[in-house]
Amino acid sequence: MRTVMWEAEGPAVRMIDQRLLPGEVVRIDLRTVEEVSEAIRDMAVRGAPAIGATAAFGLALAAAVSEATDSDSMWNDLDSASATLSASRPTASNLVWALQRLRSRAVAAVDQSPQAIRQLLLEEAQRIADEDVETNKAMGRFGAELIGDSDTVIHHCNTGALATVDYGTALGVIRTAHEQGKRVHVLVDETRPRLQGAKLTAWELDRYGVPHEIISDNAAGYFLSRGQVAACFVGADRVAANGDVANKIGTYMLALAAWDNEVPFYVVLPTSTVDLSLSSGAEIPIEERDPREVLDLEHEGRPVAPADSKALNPAFDITPHRLISAFVTEVGVLRSPYADALAGAVRRAQEKIEAAH
């Protein structure tokens, strides 16, 4: 099953509730834009590409449930839904990218009936979801060439099927290498504070039969320094025009440790994650999340922090492009200098999408 999909009976946006993994696999149906926005905010669904597809289905849902009988009213409803969805989380650029793509389609149909707009938005959301799977498989093929037989790689956060509509970005590369028969072995960063590595990535690798061990994020540098790691693979939430990467908190420290040990550090992302409007990572907004994500942890049955402790909880950090060995995208592997390479990749991907319409 896909991480997120359209459920025509309802109508609803249907998704796996990732807050319950790895213990339970539960599907939830979201019937309002507010529910979709809350699912994104509370991380029932997470991962930049999955958030993008969810937002697209969310806007299609807004159109589907809108009682508008003329296109002006429909536009009012879509504007309001867009604002709600955009505000769900600030860092992942796929969210805004997907909403903009749907709105461009709707603009092209501005004179049509509300029903035609409803249909058009749903088709475009479905297309984004379908393309995501194809995009991930293409990245898998390009990226798998960077993995040798019997390589051990480090992976941060979750970038698998659960972070996308299906198949995954960085984890998709690892999965492709595994499916090609390469004996790839993964050290899974547990990824504090939300533990997407331990909770989600280990669960996925288990299902794919890929050998792996979970490690504290703190331990990545140790394994890198012992010469035991061939490469690191991570995803991205937003990439600036110069190649600076916003990704899950801890990515920057992992990239430094890879760089200090001359281990390649690869960022795997669809071009929809590139935001050419921002010149560098300094302009990417970084989400501050609830301190309880850091504090509400139990070890051996006991709370770990003193009562009334305070915490700071930035959800992302910026990895400077100088620490990145290559980007793996759906149009190929990009090497430095990144500004030209990323702009070119975005252009080629857009041409493909337009050609398909």
Added chain:
Amino acid sequence: MRTVMWEAEGPAVRMIDQRLLPGEVVRIDLRTVEEVSEAIRDMAVRGAPAIGATAAFGLALAAAVSEATDSDSMWNDLDSASATLSASRPTASNLVWALQRLRSRAVAAVDQSPQAIRQLLLEEAQRIADEDVETNKAMGRFGAELIGDSDTVIHHCNTGALATVDYGTALGVIRTAHEQGKRVHVLVDETRPRLQGAKLTAWELDRYGVPHEIISDNAAGYFLSRGQVAACFVGADRVAANGDVANKIGTYMLALAAWDNEVPFYVVLPTSTVDLSLSSGAEIPIEERDPREVLDLEHEGRPVAPADSKALNPAFDITPHRLISAFVTEVGVLRSPYADALAGAVRRAQEKIEAAH
């Protein structure tokens, strides 16, 4: 109360059971060498200086409970106790240092009665414990000069009163600065997997009234890159002759992030942590601990890792001396080149100890 102390009624080694903090402050009395060794292994007591003092009291306990009536039998008992204590944990050099120091004293008294040896060992263990507190206060004074008013500093693991007999090493420096009226603010690395930062350091800082927030270890790089951090302070479990530092896992990644942002990275340690017999960090043994320390974590009441997950759990890593801005010791602040500075500091500290006898 001190972290570890001698309890004449018993006799016993008395300590705070750090496994129960921050929830409960419970003292335990250990009446055999095996119990002392197990308390070290299971981390009822941890922190290199505290482990050293505990081992010293443990050997004194072995002598006290020995039924030897001649010095040969006493030596057999001490050899056996030394072997048990030495094997408790492999990385902290203070453990071996303390045992060797007690044995040198006993050797000087080789012809004396078992009762005289008992007395001598207990006196020396007590001296190590008392010296530890003075040593920490001296380091506090030297180190506090590196902290400016209103500085924010990052601290990794626990190096406070609980990691020593009393007062602390790196946290002792922060505490001294606070006591001097400097408005120091601490970002507390939670320190996975055992969470000594969240459990112990936050608890200590609360008691001292030092403002602080807990952060994921992953977030240190983010705050360093934002220019919000004036310095990092850590302790050490063993330092090689060239200045390479074995310390709690994650120290190396923190040092890299400090270095990449030109933020000073200070290591605070008594000279008893320096092991001049090892030329570099590559020779320091790194303890691998139970994978359950990584996996047995609950978040929102649920286990975080899939059942049957595997984990790797190295307890320490090596920070190369090139990343260290200075060492703070009880004989002063040492700057690069470290080989000469460390050898000189060890010599001066030993001369002081010998002069005191």
